Amino acid sequence: MSVEIDLTLPLPRFALRVRETLPAGVTAILGPSGAGKTSLLESLAGLRRGAAGRIVVDGEALLDTARGVALSPEKRRVGYVPQDSGLFPHLSVLGNVRFGAHADRRAVEAAIDTLEIRPLLDRKPATLSGGERQRVALARALATRPRLLLLDEPLAALDVRLRDRVLPWLLRVRDEWALPCLYVTHNVGEALAAAAHVLTLREGRVEAAGEPRALLGGLASEAEADSGIENLLAGHVVSHDQAGGITRVRSATGLDVAVTLSPERSVGAPVTLAVRAEDVLVAVAPVAGLSARNVYAGRILSIERTGVDVTLRCALDPSGVEVLARITPAAVAALGLRPGGPVWLAIKSHSIRLI
Numbered sequence: 001m002s003v004e005i006d007l008t009l010p011l012p013r014f015a016l017r018v019r020e021t022l023p024a025g026v027t028a029i030l031g032p033s034g035a036g037k038t039s040l041l042e043s044l045a046g047l048r049r050g051a052a053g054r055i056v057v058d059g060e061a062l063l064d065t066a067r068g069v070a071l072s073p074e075k076r077r078v079g080y081v082p083q084d085s086g087l088f089p090h091l092s093v094l095g096n097v098r099f100g101a102h103a104d105r106r107a108v109e110a111a112i113d114t115l116e117i118r119p120l121l122d123r124k125p126a127t128l129s130g131g132e133r134q135r136v137a138l139a140r141a142l143a144t145r146p147r148l149l150l151l152d153e154p155l156a157a158l159d160v161r162l163r164d165r166v167l168p169w170l171l172r173v174r175d176e177w178a179l180p181c182l183y184v185t186h187n188v189g190e191a192l193a194a195a196a197h198v199l200t201l202r203e204g205r206v207e208a209a210g211e212p213r214a215l216l217g218g219l220a221s222e223a224e225a226d227s228g229i230e231n232l233l234a235g236h237v238v239s240h241d242q243a244g245g246i247t248r249v250r251s252a253t254g255l256d257v258a259v260t261l262s263p264e265r266s267v268g269a270p271v272t273l274a275v276r277a278e279d280v281l282v283a284v285a286p287v288a289g290l291s292a293r294n295v296y297a298g299r300i301l302s303i304e305r306t307g308v309d310v311t312l313r314c315a316l317d318p319s320g321v322e323v324l325a326r327i328t329p330a331a332v333a334a335l336g337l338r339p340g341g342p343v344w345l346a347i348k349s350h351s352i353r354l355i
Contacts, residue, residue, distance in 0.1 A: 001058040016204040028195035033302040035201040046073035079141030087125040094121040111142035253319040258293035279351035280325035292346040
């Protein structure tokens with residue numbers, strides 16, 4: 001089942017404009033905060049007034065303004081899982097899963113079995129862990145037998161440990177239900193692990209579309225994606241410094257990076273740099289006297305609470321390369337960090353893997 005999108009939606013800073021035909025399977029939607037990713041999902045679900053154009057799923061028009069077609073959300077058969085799971089606190093897990101299922105008991109049972117939440121059915125959402133809530137939200141969406149599944153950063157509110165535990169459930173839904181799915185994420189590793197197709201958005205426009213490995217790191221393997229690496233950057237080997245124990249790599253945007261000596265990688269060879277967000281050190285002033293070989297000035301694009309930690313999305317100067325850094329809420333407060341503020345990021349050579 002393909003999804004045809006020819007959509008325009010006026011937003012405060014720009015107009016969202018997406019014209020794409022998405023293949024069957026999972027399409028990951030990536031892009032900086034405020035690029036229009038959530039607005040795109042809400043438009044597909046019928047939750048955005050002002051959306052105009054054409055949306056066709058498996059040959060049926062959900063929206064066709066030229067023909068006067070605009071199905072209401074409940075008639076679109078679109079399953080939508082927001083970032084905060086959106087569970088009804090007064091209902092049990094079973095009540096949440098049944099909500100909107102139109103007494104389709106077989107669909108309810110199938111969703112419960114796929115997400116293996118039967119031991120949770122009598123509990124209320126407040127008693128569940130973050131990972132359990134996301135599994136229940138997925139089951140509720142599946143129980144409606146949707147023809148299109150929309151997932152808005154379903155793992156963003158989870159810490160790394162829980163994210164690694166929930167991701168396999170998303171893959172199971174992908175494989176067992178065979179639904180076209182749009183999956184918004186900031187995590188390149190998640191996109192590489194789950195998606196067959198990728199769209200990157202910037203200020204409401206499709207910046208790139210295609211196969212995940214070609215767009216997001218070429219040589220990255222599923223093993224790397226599953227291990228929770230958030231920062232991937234394509235580049236090529238520039239030189240080897242035997243005496244200093246360093247291999248230098250340059251990205252396509254001109255960013256120079258020092259990594260542990262890797263003489264087996266020939267000069268000029270393409271490589272992908274992989275760095276965990278928690279391995280990026282953060283400072284609010286120029287750094288001196290530090291052992292880390294890679295120190296970059298930049299600015300903070302966004303600050304988001306992700307589980308027990310906080311994830312910073314930063315853009316480096318002048319390359320514009322975006323880097324995720326994960327620190328504690330206490331560190332955010334102590335450093336006085338804020339979106340738009342200056343920042344210096346430091347990464348040890350030993351924290352960067354070549355893949």
